[in-house]
Amino acid sequence: MSDSGEGAEILISTPAAGSLRWQQWDEVYLVYQASSAETHVFNDTTALILRCLEHGPQSLTAVRSWTETALGVEQGQLATDHFAFAVGRLEELGLVDSLEQALATQ
Amino acid sequence: MIVGDLSRRELGSRLAGTGLGLRFGPFNLTIRSDLTSFASLARSLYAPYPLPEAGEMTDFHVGIRRPRGMRRWLRRQASFTIDGQSPFAPYTVEHAFPALEWGINWCVATRAHHLLMLHSAGVERNGRAILFPASPGDGKSTLCTALIHSGWRLMSDEFGLVRPEDGMLLPLPRLIPLKNESIDVIRRFRPEAIIGPAFLETRKGTVAHVRPPLESIRRMHEPARPRWFVFPRWIANAPLTLEPMAKSQAFLMVATNAFNYEVLDETAFRLVADLVGSCDCYSLSYSDLDEAVAALDELSRATDV
Structure with a gap:
């Protein structure tokens, strides 16, 4: 997760995220990423961040709030480092990007 | 002929x-x-x-x-x-x-990349197969040999060949290479088993080949529907345990043990997900072959009801 504009940073899902194949058992999500031919294991938080971004670009704050609601926890209760780790992992996999970053590379 | x-x-x-x-x-x-x-x-x-x-x-x-x-x-x-x-x-x-x-x-x-190849033994009864994905040393060949001399049909000792079109398991009833102590274990378990000569000091230790029962060889073109994944582990003197396994864990163990999961890409993901989704998954720890065979017989009977 980039550190510019903490909270206000806008996240988008990348085209690679659109071609994911999902298999969920309990709270474990097995996800096939066609763009890298890799299979990932996601927890609830990571999967929900991607689900949230299916609705379009969202600020980090909005993504976190949506994820907390979906997880059924109080607002502000999702640990910051846990959320940041999940977003960072999705960025590494090329599944989410910051809108600013995406525009800069176009 | x-x-x-x-x-x-x-x-x-x-x-x-x-x-x-x-x-x-x-x-x-x-x-x-x-x-x-x-x-x-x-x-x-x-x-x-x-x-x-x-x-x-x-x-x-x-x-x-x-x-x-x-x-x-x-x-x-x-x-x-x-x-x-x-x-x-x-x-x-x-x-x-x-x-x-x-x-x-x-x-x-x-x-053989037209098929999904799981690293797994497999046996069949009543048209339904048990797959035994395992790493070397976990005792899958020994267990498989015991089962095929106890009323089960051999699908394969090494390859779970899954047909992508319909997810059926194809038989590959080749000779089973038993290694080291397993050779005498099977000689004691089923003295009538046909076992070739022991080859000493090979690259994998002492090896002897079991010839599958004739019924398994005769039915080598008859596929079976996978019904169970059982992940075996032979542990000296361990009591028998047969416990349900989470499907997500089973998926990862099957996928990481497959010979060509990466080669088949999305097809492999879909096939493994469908297989694991439609099978009951268990982990099995055993030290006694009679107990293990009885437990798997019971598992198949219980699912018949």
């Missing part, structure tokens, strides 16, 4: 000439060899296996023969060949038979 229908002379002539055609489940092989010791063992252990019909395609042209060049005069060795090439260092000639068997497995593992 089966190998056992060939006279000793005819078998030797084919091996030394155009090759001995053999059918192993979905694959046809042609084997060539100039080693008389190999011919004798092939006649004994391959006897019930069918020969391909005239005009059928051969999937693998393999051989086990004396190396070419100076090497053949320095030591008595045997080289495995596929399409005339030798992918491995020569073996001592006494290990020619296991070398060919390993070589055939290598051919399947590296070339």
Whole structure:
């Protein structure tokens, strides 16, 4: 997760995220990423961040709030480092990007 | 026609000439060899296996023969060949038979990418199969051998061959290479089991090959529906436990143990997800074969109800 504009940073899902194949058992999500031919294991938080971004670009704050609601926890209760780790992992996999970053590379 | 229908002379002539055609489940092989010791063992252990019909395609042209060049005069060795090439260092000639068997497995593992190949033993009863994905040393061959001598049909000791079109498991009832202590374990468990000679000090220790029961060989073209994944683990003196396993964990163990999961990409993901989704998954720890066979019999009966 980039550190510019903490909270206000806008996240988008990348085209690679659109071609994911999902298999969920309990709270474990097995996800096939066609763009890298890799299979990932996601927890609830990571999967929900991607689900949230299916609705379009969202600020980090909005993504976190949506994820907390979906997880059924109080607002502000999702640990910051846990959320940041999940977003960072999705960025590494090329599944989410910051809108600013995406525009800069176009 | 089966190998056992060939006279000793005819078998030797084919091996030394155009090759001995053999059918192993979905694959046809042609084997060539100039080693008389190999011919004798092939006649004994391959006897019930069918020969391909005239005009059928051969999937693998393999051989086990004396190396070419100076090497053949320095030591008595045997080289495995596929399409005339030798992918491995020569073996001592006494290990020619296991070398060919390993070589055939290598051919399947590296070339049969029209199928999903799980690293798994498999047995069948009443049209439903148990798959035993496992790492080397977990006792899958020993358990599989015990089961096929206790009323189950052998699908394979090494490859869970899954047909992408419909997820059915294809039989590959080849010889089962038992290693080290497992050989005597099976000799005690089923004295009537047909086990070839023990090859000492091979690259995998002492190895002896079990010939599957005739019923398994005769039904080598009859697929089965996977119904259970059982992840076995032999642990000395351990009590038997057969416990349900989370499907997400089973998925990861099946996928990471498959020979060609990465090769088949999305097809493999879909197939493994469908297989795991439709099968009951268990982990099995055992030390006693009778107990393990009884537990798996009970598992299949309980699911019949």
